[in-house]
Amino acid sequence: MSAGSGGDGRHVDPELGTLSGEGSGQRVEQREEAFPTPQPDESGPPGGWRPRRPDSRTSTGADDLPTYYDRPAIKEPVWIWSVPVYFVVGSAAGAFAALGAAARVAGGPELEPLVARCRRLAAAGGALGSVLLVIDLGRPERFLNMLRVLRPTSPMSVGSWTLAAFSGAAAGAALFAGSRSPALRRLGDLLGAAAGLLGPPLAAYPAVLLANTAVPVWIETRRTLPALFVASGASTAASVLEAAGTAATERHTLRPFGLAAKAAVLVAIAAVERDAGRVERVGRALREGVPGDLWRAAKGAAVAGLGLSLLPPGGRAKRVVGAALGVAGALALRFAVVRAGHASARDPRATFARQRRR
Amino acid sequence: MARLGFFTDTTVCIGCKACEVACKEWNQLPDDGLLFTGMSYDNTGDLGASTWRHVSFVERPVPLSGQETGLGAFSWLLMSDVCKHCKRAGCLEACPTGAILRTEFDSVYVQPDVCNGCGYCVVACPFGVIDRREDDGRAWKCTLCYDRLRGDLEPACAKACPTDSILFGEIDDLREIARDRVERLHRHGVEEAYLYGEDAASQPGTEGLNAFFLLVDRPEVYNLPPEPEVPTKRAGEAWGAAGLAALGLAAAALAAVVAGRER
Numbered sequence: 001m002s003a004g005s006g007g008d009g010r011h012v013d014p015e016l017g018t019l020s021g022e023g024s025g026q027r028v029e030q031r032e033e034a035f036p037t038p039q040p041d042e043s044g045p046p047g048g049w050r051p052r053r054p055d056s057r058t059s060t061g062a063d064d065l066p067t068y069y070d071r072p073a074i075k076e077p078v079w080i081w082s083v084p085v086y087f088v089v090g091s092a093a094g095a096f097a098a099l100g101a102a103a104r105v106a107g108g109p110e111l112e113p114l115v116a117r118c119r120r121l122a123a124a125g126g127a128l129g130s131v132l133l134v135i136d137l138g139r140p141e142r143f144l145n146m147l148r149v150l151r152p153t154s155p156m157s158v159g160s161w162t163l164a165a166f167s168g169a170a171a172g173a174a175l176f177a178g179s180r181s182p183a184l185r186r187l188g189d190l191l192g193a194a195a196g197l198l199g200p201p202l203a204a205y206p207a208v209l210l211a212n213t214a215v216p217v218w219i220e221t222r223r224t225l226p227a228l229f230v231a232s233g234a235s236t237a238a239s240v241l242e243a244a245g246t247a248a249t250e251r252h253t254l255r256p257f258g259l260a261a262k263a264a265v266l267v268a269i270a271a272v273e274r275d276a277g278r279v280e281r282v283g284r285a286l287r288e289g290v291p292g293d294l295w296r297a298a299k300g301a302a303v304a305g306l307g308l309s310l311l312p313p314g315g316r317a318k319r320v321v322g323a324a325l326g327v328a329g330a331l332a333l334r335f336a337v338v339r340a341g342h343a344s345a346r347d348p349r350a351t352f353a354r355q356r357r358r
Numbered sequence: 359m360a361r362l363g364f365f366t367d368t369t370v371c372i373g374c375k376a377c378e379v380a381c382k383e384w385n386q387l388p389d390d391g392l393l394f395t396g397m398s399y400d401n402t403g404d405l406g407a408s409t410w411r412h413v414s415f416v417e418r419p420v421p422l423s424g425q426e427t428g429l430g431a432f433s434w435l436l437m438s439d440v441c442k443h444c445k446r447a448g449c450l451e452a453c454p455t456g457a458i459l460r461t462e463f464d465s466v467y468v469q470p471d472v473c474n475g476c477g478y479c480v481v482a483c484p485f486g487v488i489d490r491r492e493d494d495g496r497a498w499k500c501t502l503c504y505d506r507l508r509g510d511l512e513p514a515c516a517k518a519c520p521t522d523s524i525l526f527g528e529i530d531d532l533r534e535i536a537r538d539r540v541e542r543l544h545r546h547g548v549e550e551a552y553l554y555g556e557d558a559a560s561q562p563g564t565e566g567l568n569a570f571f572l573l574v575d576r577p578e579v580y581n582l583p584p585e586p587e588v589p590t591k592r593a594g595e596a597w598g599a600a601g602l603a604a605l606g607l608a609a610a611a612l613a614a615v616v617a618g619r620e621r
Contacts, residue, residue: 024385146474200606211592355583
């Protein structure tokens with residue numbers, strides 16, 4: 001056989017054949033980096049390509065549930081780091097918008113600075129969140145295809161449209177907030193109200209997105225993960241707002257909001273753990289390995305953050321530490337959930353045990 | 359148009375992998391790893407973005423009824439795995455760009471010119487079939503040889519299979535053939551034979567597979583989920599919980615503002 005064209009992994013001799021099949025449109029570059037040959041002593045993650053011992057069978061020792069050479073039964077997520085970061089940014093942006101709209105509608109003129117700050121943060125969060133999602137795409141230049149259709153069955157479709165509408169409204173609200181023209185200020189108020197209405201759904205839908213997959217630990221926590229994501233978003237927003245330094249009047253709003261959010265996070269964490277642990281094999285994802293460590297770190301940060309908030313209001317240092325704890329804890333939480341999803345997808349027994357009700 | 363699909367009878371599969379080769383050749387799929395896995399003769403591992411037919415090899419230390427081997431208690435299970443083209447497809451219902459659609463032949467097809475590689479289909483498939491190719495960026499899977507079907511040909515794997523383990527045709531005909539085959543196997547003493555995913559009644563989670571199987575051991579042994587389910591079947595619970603959480607946030611924001619005002 002001749003060497004073929006381009007060494008791209010197809011070995012098609014142009015004298016003998018043309019590339020015209022369905023998959024021929026696939027780009028193949030740097031094949032060696034894309035699919036490295038594992039070395040015999042490489043200890044990769046379970047489920048990764050790894051030479052097996054010659055006496056492997058389908059049934060492995062520990063559990064009575066058979067597997068196919070311990071190979072994963074479903075695929076792991078292909079998302080990069082920017083997706084869990086988006087979960088933090090997006091839910092916080094939604095909380096900013098909700099709080100800002102509530103302050104505008106139900107609060108007095110002393111809350112105007114808070115409204116303006118919330119609008120700016122919501123707009124920044126919407127913009128940053130959109131960028132984070134686009135860079136995760138396999139073909140980022142086709143990001144507008146997200147708005148090609150609206151598919152109600154897909155939380156990602158509903159979420160993409162929600163994010164697009166939210167970002168536009170939040171940007172407009174922030175832009176027109178300090179406008180000299182009363183008509184534009186009024187428009188800004190309307191857009192701020194729209195962003196405020198879209199904010200809570202924006203904070204909640206990513207949990208539905210995770211639950212609407214085949215990943216065992218995400219399916220099992222479908223009823224409690226939304227509350228966790230929303231509460232965490234509100235808690236992050238409160239931490240960030242408190243860090244900026246607030247007037248006494250604002251503190252009367254921010255303090256109860258922040259305390260309620262932080263308490264809700266702890267309750268939701270316990271609820272998610274209980275749901276995940278109903279099937280023992282599924283619950284391991286949040287207990288073991290890197291996801292387990294991240295989950296415990298998130299819990300610690302949440303407890304510390306609540307404790308810090310319960311102390312009397314302190315100086316700048318306390319506020320900055322509180323904000324750092326809030327953001328770091330939220331990041332640890334989302335990364336824990338996503339990494340737990342990876343571990344859950346890699347474990348075939350999690351899928352099988354869940355379906356066999358064991 | 360007719361509802362077309364596969365019936366894969368694993369009891370006549372000989373593990374020749376002609377289906378894997380034919381699929382790769384017809385679709386011009388790139389190489390995705392020449393690896394020695396040590397998993398019997400299975401050096402493909404599983405389905406993926408560039409492997410749309412994958413033959414599984416299971417060496418069991420238990421005999422298959424009706425078989426006598428020179429090795430005593432031993433049997434060798436062989437199965438050609440493929441995209442199931444589910445009646446309720448997780449990938450299709452998850453795809454936000456509308457790249458994944460249902461063709462006139464009732465198969466599930468990914469349009470490569472629309473897919474932007476969001477990867478949501480990858481985690482939505484209860485069978486772990488579809489994947490995103492790293493250096494290409496898009497998601498790919500078995501097309502049921504859509505291009506061949508439109509030319510009134512059968513898919514490449516079905517054409518190449520030397521034992522007709524892979525049967526291609528209209529789903530109703532295939533179901534009849536499959537049920538007759540199971541009955542016949544039972545008559546010959548192969549009690550373990552059963553159908554996997556042949557209709558909505560037997561697999562309510564997917565409402566039936568357009569590529570269904572005849573198996574002789576538990577599904578897990580072949581790396582198939584025992585009770586697969588399209589994720590959207592439970593979506594209502596998640597959306598409901600999300601709605602409550604969203605209302606909670608709105609209420610908390612308003613309550614905090616009102617409470618602060620009264621200070």
